[in-house]
Amino acid sequence: MSIDRRKFMKVSGLTALALAGGKGINVLAQEDSTSVAAPKTGSFETPLTAKRWAMVCDLSKCREKEGCDVCIKACHERHNVPDFGNPKDEIKWIWKEHFEHAFHGQEHEYITDEIRHTNVPLLCNHCDNPPCTRVCPTEATWKRESDGIVMMDWHRCIGCRYCVVACPYGSRSFNWRDPRPHIEKIDESFPTRTRGVVEKCTFCEERLAKGLLPACVEACPAKALAFGDLEDPESEVRALLREHFTIRRRPELGTAPEIFYIV
Amino acid sequence: MIEKALSGNKQYWGWIALLVTTIAVAAYTYIRYQYQIGLGITGLSRDVTWGFYIAQFTFMVGVAASAVMVVLPYYLHNYKEFGKITILGEFIAVASVIMCMTFIFVDMGQPFRITNVFLYPSPHSLMFWDTVVLFGYLVLNVLISRVTLTAERKGIAPPGWIKPIIILSIPWAFSIHTVTAFLYSGLAARPFWLTAILAPRFLASAFATGPALLILLVLILRKFTKFDAGREPVQKLAIIATYAMAVNVFFVLMEVFTAIYSNIPEHMAHFQYLFVGIEGHATYVGWMWTSVILAVVSLILLFNPKTRRNESILVVACIAVVLSLWIDKGLAMVIAGFVPTVLGHVVDYIPTLPELLISLGIYAMGALLVTVFYKMTLSVRHQLRTEGYK
Amino acid sequence: MYDSGKVIIGVLVFLALLLFPVWYNLASGEATTQGPELAKPVKGEACVLETAYMRSNHMDLLDDWRERVVRNGERIFAAPDGQHFEMSLTNTCLDCHADKEKFCDECHTFMAVDPYCWDCHIVPETPTRQEVTYVN
Structure with missing residues (x-):
């Protein structure tokens, strides 16, 4: 349904034809982006691309500073995530949970204190086999084939919350109320959401398009979050996976999460 | 018309x-x-x-x-x-x-x-x-x-x-x-529902609820209008409700057995939340035991030919069937799927x-x-x- | 025709009711044959597509942009005149058409349409808004 040459000429009539005769309509061309109109940071000319994005979280670095929430703040400010101040209406893209909840079922009585008290950063796992996209009745959430990001279309979501029910990681939030009054400082370059739709982490796909790393990765003072292409053997994430023993959340469910944790 | x-x-x-x-x-x-x-x-x-x-x-x-x-x-x-x-x-x-x-x-x-x-x-x-x-x-x-x-x-x-x-x-x-x-x-995330017997159980409970409701409606019509469906269809519906209710209770017991005997914590937890409560969260415990008692009472009244054939007692049995299954399906079934949550938190939901x-x-x-x-x-x-x- | 008088009166009453919005708005002076006066863009030499097309079909373009950005991951729109733009309502459209009230709303109110773009997309608070001049 893109506005292509033919459609554009059809609707805009003779003037457009005259214009076409003069300069040639180049509506679809993407190749030479010479004079991109004012991106605020980064550039669309140098996007970050991958066959499959993945993240490795080094918990030993993450727990260095107790109570650190830099990644959460960076993400939530960047994406206009509201703060309702209560768990009922809560919306979160990235948050922290105690080990026993993050790795539900893998804790035990004699686990080291260090691990027991680790606050694990959690976000959408961008599963290779996501159950949320399977249940969506409108394709409002889907896995992007080009790089594996589980996307959200807030224009299309009907708010049935089936995806929230299907996600085994609690990664999805629903806008129970109008979020706008609860956003402390609105970032003008990113939309807010409307009440009645589901939202979640999108691996900062809008930043990747401009060649920027995800906000949480960029912000982490301990450099605990590594982000890269899982299918590139030379990538940082692959190097970390080679060198360390890593675990994923609920691997037995067959969702193939793309967030790996070094305990 | x-x-x-x-x-x-x-x-x-x-x-x-x-x-x-x-x-x-x-x-x-x-x-x-x-x-x-x-x-x-x-x-x-x-x-x-x-x-x-x-x-x-x-x-x-x-x-x-x-x-x-x-x-x-x-x-x-x-x-x-x-x-x-x-x-x-x-x-x-x-x-x-x-x-x-x-x-x-x-x-x-x-x-x-x-x-x-x-x-x-x-x-x-x-x-x-x-x-x-x-x-x-x-x-x-x-x-x-x-x-x-x-x-x-x-x-x-x-x-x-x-x-x-x-x-x-x-x-x-x-x-x-x-x-x-x-x-x-079909949801891997929700062990309470992840059971092949859910569809048969739904059907059994439906085939008990529906005929019980229809009996009540037919008897109401007889009382307030000139319409009388007759005795025979009411009795036949009662038989259908009886066996469907029995099958439903049987299926529920299968679920309880599998969850409890297998001893898998995340399968047990939901039943625990419903019937005894977890960490002091026991919102639906009273409701669940009411449902159990109503189910037992209804089965006794329905299986016993003397009580089933007495239409006044049949009314009580049908009300018990509908209430019991409403608590089971119209209240507990959906809510218990979420408690404990996927991360193991126990949260309460009250409409x-x-x-x-x-x-x-x-x-x-x-x-x-x-x-x-x-x-x-x-x-x-x-x-x-x-x-x-x- | 039987009761032709009654029938004609009936038809007239029906038409009067049917055309209520038209005569009511004309009588109350709310409707004019004049289109709304829209704010001029604060910068930029040409719109992404020709003005006449944009006036009547901007919603199609925006719908197309939304599809391409959100669903296809495309970001850049190559205009027929060789310019390139980020496909973004807030970052591109409103960058030039800075006065949303005197541009978008003015015409939407005139046309009695109520798009919900602004439930999510943000109207930037721009200091240039005061400098805006109006078309006569």
């Missing part, structure tokens, strides 16, 4: 006025409160994302499907005793499906985007299929009930082409509740007053539809008796 519903005595109009008032209050609550503020006015939360509305939807899908319990014996086995009440069953189905759709509508965050389900059909989503089968079931039952009632009014046999459509409606009734069960039982009011309004709407449909049917039959065929 609708004009037949526009004449009635004081009692009839009083009942209609009560229902319309309830609907108006609910509509006002929805439009001026929930639609303005959002689903935040319900008790639902980030952790318990489906609740009372979806539970009522699930329960009513069962009631809709249960029409097959009169349609099947009458049309497939030519069981003539059900002749008078088959159309009543079909009308319950129509009203129930409309209620189901309304419950879904009020549960949606963006209700006016509902057309997206058809604009971007997604066959990989069970919700897409549930929409398809529910719409189909509505169309089938509207068509069947209208054609057969029109034929009855004219005193002729229903046209031949309707028979295959009636036969089609039988497996279709099974499909609506099966697909509704699949909505839940709010506006949520209950809106639900009550939808039930009133269903009752209004059934009243109007029954009134039409009974007027047609009354006219036939007093004036003969036209």
Whole structure:
């Protein structure tokens, strides 16, 4: 349904034809982006691309500073995530949970204190086999084939919350109320959401398009979050996976999460 | 034919006025409160994302499907005793499906985007299929009930082409509740629902609830109108409800056994939450044991021929069946799937007053539809008796 | 025709009711044949597509942009005149058409349409808004 040459000429009539005769309509061309109109940071000319994005979280670095929430703040400010101040209406893209909840079922009585008290950063796992996209009745959430990001279309979501029910990681939030009054400082370059739709982490796909790393990765003072292409053997994430023993959340469910944790 | 519903005595109009008032209050609550503020006015939360509305939807899908319990014996086995009440069953189905759709509508965050389900059909989503089968079931039952009632009014046999459509409606009734069960039982994230027996269990509970409700309706009609379905169909419905209830209880016990004996914590936790509570969270424990007691009482009363054949006691048994299964399916089944959460937190969900009011309004709407449909049917039959065929 | 007088009166009453919005708005002075006066863009030499097309079909373009950005991951729109733009309502359209009230709303109110773009997309608070001049 893109506005292509033919459609554009059809609707805009003779003037457009005259214009076409003069300069040639180049509506679809993407190749030479010479004079991109004012991106605020980064550039669309140098996007970050991958066959499959993945993240490795080094918990030993993450727990260095107790109570650190830099990644959460960076993400939530960047994406206009509201703060309702209560768990009922809560919306979160990235948050922290105690080990026993993050790795539900893998804790035990004699686990080291260090691990027991680790606050694990959690976000959408961008599963290779996501159950949320399977249940969506409108394709409002889907896995992007080009790089594996589980996307959200807030224009299309009907708010049935089936995806929230299907996600085994609690990664999805629903806008129970109008979020706008609860956003402390609105970032003008990113939309807010409307009440009645589901939202979640999108691996900062809008930043990747401009060649920027995800906000949480960029912000982490301990450099605990590594982000890269899982299918590139030379990538940082692959190097970390080679060198360390890593675990994923609920691997037995067959969702193939793309967030790996070094305990 | 609708004009037949526009004449009635004081009692009839009083009942209609009560229902319309309830609907108006609910509509006002929805439009001026929930639609303005959002689903935040319900008790639902980030952790318990489906609740009372979806539970009522699930329960009513069962009631809709249960029409097959009169349609099947009458049309497939030519069981003539059900002749008078088959159309009543079909009308319950129509009203129930409309209620189901309304419950879904009020549960949606963006209700006016509902057309997206058809604009971007997604066959990989069970919700897409549930929409398809529910719409189909509505169309089938509207068509069947209208054609057969029109034929009855004219005193002729229903046209031949309707028979295959009636036969089609039988497996279709099974499909609506099966697909509704699949909505839940296909989710790896929710161990409470992840059970192959969920669809059969849904069907068993539906086939107990539906006939029990129909018995109550038929007996109410006998008391307040000139319509008497007779003793035999009521007894036959009671037998159906008896065995369906027994099968349902059996299935529930299978679930409990598998969860408890296997000793897998995340499977046990949900039953624990329902029947004993976890960490002091015991919101539904009282309800669950009430459901258990009602189930036992109903089974005793239904299996014992003496009590079953006594219609006054049968009424008690039927009320017990409906209440027990409503608690089980219209309350606990959906909520317990979310508690404990996927991260092992125990959170409470209690429906709010506006949520209950809106639900009550939808039930009133269903009752209004059934009243109007029954009134039409009974007027047609009354006219036939007093004036003969036209 | 039987009762032709009554029928004609009936038809007239019906038409009067049917055309209520037209005569009511004309009588109350709310409706004019004049289109609304829209704010001029604060910068930029040419719109992404020709003005006449944009006036009547901007919603199609925005819908197309939304599809391409959100669903296809495309970001850049190559205009027929060789310019390139980020496909973004807030970052591109409103960058030039800075006065949303005197540009978008003015015409939407005139046309009695109520798009919900602004439920999510943000109207930047821009200091240039005061400098805006109006078309006569």
